[in-house]
Amino acid sequence: MSNKVKFVIDGKECQSDEGKYLVEAAKDNGVYIPTLCNYEGLKPKGSCRICTVKINGRLATACTSPVHEGMKIENYTAELNEVRKEIIELLFVSGNHFCPACEKSGNCELQALGYRYEMMAPRFPFAFPIREVDASYPRIIKEQNRCILCKRCMRGIKDEDGKSYFAYKNRGKDSLVVADRKLMSAMSPDKAKEAMEICPVGSILVREKGWDEPIGTRKYDNAPIGSEIENK
Amino acid sequence: MKTTVNKIIKKYKNDRYRLMDILLDIQEELGYIPEDLNQMIADELSISKVELDETISFYHFLTQKPLGEYTVYLNNSVTAGMMFREDVKKTFEEQSGVLFGNVSSDGLIGLFDTSCIGMSDQEPAAIINNVMFTNLTPFRVKEIVADMKEGKPVEEMHKQNFGGGKNSSDLIQAVVKNNIRRKGPVLWDPYEPGEGLRKSITMEPGDVIEEIKNSHLRGRGGAGFPTGLKWEFCNKSREKERYIFCNADEGEPGTFKDRVILTEMPKMVFEGMAIAGYAVGAKSGVVYIRYEYLYLRKYLENTLSELRKAKLLGRNIAGKNGFDFDIRIQYGAGAYICGEESALLESAEGKRGEPRDRPPFPVEKGFKGKPTIINNVETLAKVVKIIKKGSTWFTNLGTQESAGTKLLSISGDCRFPGVYEIEWGHSIYDILEMVGATDVQAVQVGGPSGILINPNQLPRKLGYEDLGTGGSLIIFHESRNLIREVVMNFTEFFIEESCGSCSTCRNTPFILKQKLEKILDGHGVVQDIDDLVEWSKNLKFSRCGLGHTAGNPIITSIQNFRHLYEKLVQRDRDYDTGFNLAESVKESCEASNRSTVV
Numbered sequence: 001m002s003n004k005v006k007f008v009i010d011g012k013e014c015q016s017d018e019g020k021y022l023v024e025a026a027k028d029n030g031v032y033i034p035t036l037c038n039y040e041g042l043k044p045k046g047s048c049r050i051c052t053v054k055i056n057g058r059l060a061t062a063c064t065s066p067v068h069e070g071m072k073i074e075n076y077t078a079e080l081n082e083v084r085k086e087i088i089e090l091l092f093v094s095g096n097h098f099c100p101a102c103e104k105s106g107n108c109e110l111q112a113l114g115y116r117y118e119m120m121a122p123r124f125p126f127a128f129p130i131r132e133v134d135a136s137y138p139r140i141i142k143e144q145n146r147c148i149l150c151k152r153c154m155r156g157i158k159d160e161d162g163k164s165y166f167a168y169k170n171r172g173k174d175s176l177v178v179a180d181r182k183l184m185s186a187m188s189p190d191k192a193k194e195a196m197e198i199c200p201v202g203s204i205l206v207r208e209k210g211w212d213e214p215i216g217t218r219k220y221d222n223a224p225i226g227s228e229i230e231n232k
Numbered sequence: 233m234k235t236t237v238n239k240i241i242k243k244y245k246n247d248r249y250r251l252m253d254i255l256l257d258i259q260e261e262l263g264y265i266p267e268d269l270n271q272m273i274a275d276e277l278s279i280s281k282v283e284l285d286e287t288i289s290f291y292h293f294l295t296q297k298p299l300g301e302y303t304v305y306l307n308n309s310v311t312a313g314m315m316f317r318e319d320v321k322k323t324f325e326e327q328s329g330v331l332f333g334n335v336s337s338d339g340l341i342g343l344f345d346t347s348c349i350g351m352s353d354q355e356p357a358a359i360i361n362n363v364m365f366t367n368l369t370p371f372r373v374k375e376i377v378a379d380m381k382e383g384k385p386v387e388e389m390h391k392q393n394f395g396g397g398k399n400s401s402d403l404i405q406a407v408v409k410n411n412i413r414r415k416g417p418v419l420w421d422p423y424e425p426g427e428g429l430r431k432s433i434t435m436e437p438g439d440v441i442e443e444i445k446n447s448h449l450r451g452r453g454g455a456g457f458p459t460g461l462k463w464e465f466c467n468k469s470r471e472k473e474r475y476i477f478c479n480a481d482e483g484e485p486g487t488f489k490d491r492v493i494l495t496e497m498p499k500m501v502f503e504g505m506a507i508a509g510y511a512v513g514a515k516s517g518v519v520y521i522r523y524e525y526l527y528l529r530k531y532l533e534n535t536l537s538e539l540r541k542a543k544l545l546g547r548n549i550a551g552k553n554g555f556d557f558d559i560r561i562q563y564g565a566g567a568y569i570c571g572e573e574s575a576l577l578e579s580a581e582g583k584r585g586e587p588r589d590r591p592p593f594p595v596e597k598g599f600k601g602k603p604t605i606i607n608n609v610e611t612l613a614k615v616v617k618i619i620k621k622g623s624t625w626f627t628n629l630g631t632q633e634s635a636g637t638k639l640l641s642i643s644g645d646c647r648f649p650g651v652y653e654i655e656w657g658h659s660i661y662d663i664l665e666m667v668g669a670t671d672v673q674a675v676q677v678g679g680p681s682g683i684l685i686n687p688n689q690l691p692r693k694l695g696y697e698d699l700g701t702g703g704s705l706i707i708f709h710e711s712r713n714l715i716r717e718v719v720m721n722f723t724e725f726f727i728e729e730s731c732g733s734c735s736t737c738r739n740t741p742f743i744l745k746q747k748l749e750k751i752l753d754g755h756g757v758v759q760d761i762d763d764l765v766e767w768s769k770n771l772k773f774s775r776c777g778l779g780h781t782a783g784n785p786i787i788t789s790i791q792n793f794r795h796l797y798e799k800l801v802q803r804d805r806d807y808d809t810g811f812n813l814a815e816s817v818k819e820s821c822e823a824s825n826r827s828t829v830v
Contacts, residue, residue, distance in 0.1 A: 049774065061775075123767075171731055180282040
């Protein structure tokens, strides 16, 4: 089954298993392609668009594209990096993200990408949407100001029958990720922790849990996101 | 209510995949989907309640609360605006005493906006309790609202004759007009139901695919993918269970030709599906049709029955042993994005109409994960004629790269709006002469997702060599305010219709709209025009065609009408926040009887 294939990312010869998703295949070769909605072990959804690369000249998301023999991939280019930075900015201005006051600060992937792509001030105007902090569940708090609608919780947090704890509501710019009241009322502490961990930002928080890691020891305190792949 | 809902769910065997039908049936029965039954419905379908809410809240026409005994959906597309929609809207509000977006306090009348309903050649138009009303004027609105207050059934409110052709048949009875202005050589070639099918079964299935490939027929919905190739890809799949879908979700504003085809020649469309079924060995077909065309349902269902009786659908079709194929009709519930083929499949599976990641393509993994061919209404109708008369006959029409004919939907400022079947290769200039349009300032080719061209570009030709299009042409007279009336309307359309899945398409159009407002309000500077172009670029990173093209109204209007933008921006300054302090606090100043010092 695992046929090895060769492909090229920004001139670098790479090798991986045929059909593996490009984000993972690149990782095997020490190449970092930024991701946000992708999560190891979950079926990719391609919703944040940050991992967009050019495969044989065409735009495609690396998290959903399987690698094949001879693919030529552009990843670290001025054009792609600029749009990635734009996407990060879009996510910042479309919500209400106040990093210093956020429990996930230092462990937040959106914040880490902001640093990695050297976002100073976003080019877009802030939307300042009015969003609620939904603290009506026994185990978790759903902080809608920080949700980036990546669908990781929707895809990853399910009960034993495969029912989703989280889902989208509405459409377009009014979309929200909301939680199921019935399932939430029976959510176990472990499931709640899993939900918080699967969230790339600080939108799903376990109740009564605040800052417990000192600054300096958090995930992205000492090296930019992605360097764990590049310096392997 | 509970029993009714339970009965409906049982009718669909608690099948989660039939959620659209379940929800539409509940709404038809009760007028809305009572929210307190959501948990019960979810439990019956073995999904969580939020998964159900997710689907309901996605579709424009699904509602969780009563929207009035009479629910008015007034189209807000650009052509409606050009035909004095504002006056109609105002009259509705004045007469019913309720503002758009609301239901009157007595629960009698609800007024709502809706995206293009496929009536651009007879605007302003509205759907009231699933009955189509066209060519509305303030006078007519007064009569309609008076009828509502008397409790008259909507079917009895019409004062016009029913429209021509099948529109006045017993099963439709709609005032909708076909406005067939030009009968072309393909769709109006004399037709005998079964003529294509009977010929196809004398051929090997592979030869049918070959014939379609040789005809160079390309998808008539707008994307222009070679039809024969699509069939061949599907046929190559190892999976034997396959599906044929007809995409009748035409939602591109300014497009209405599929409505005319489905009204006048539905048998040809269904026959095209059966031919596709024969070619790739599919046993079932689904027509995914937009909710706006609900008034055609009885007629289309009856047409399917007639075809079954004539042995052109069902088992052993046309006497061919083992050739089984049948079709069912799947209604949507109001979402432009469902015209995108993978979103269409998601919707047909009872989910939100969010496009899928590709690969895999629907021909490999489509409906319920099985290989699926999705073809446009017009494409399928043409298949019948190609099989009947041969691919050479077809390629002799049109141009080198664009074989055959195209059905155009023409609206806007011209004397004869309607549908025209023409051979590919005509210039836009020819088209304007054909439809009686003069003093043209601009033409929108291909709807909002297409391009806005200027008078210098009128020699450009319709065809895949230059302007490949699904056939929507909207004409704007020189008196129109292109940015305010057209570009703004289209941009709002894309904001309304984004599914919200991609970060780019969910957020960028709204930001562009704010920028556009800044320019229209007189606060713009030259940099704002450049920002509009630059900021639109991330839309190309979206998953689907809607996202890719959501910036087109702005990008192509700046490309071709930059002078209009330049006229609006301030030349004497290069920076303006767009924020006017005095204006922003005016109301509170008045209330407190104080003035500002700025």
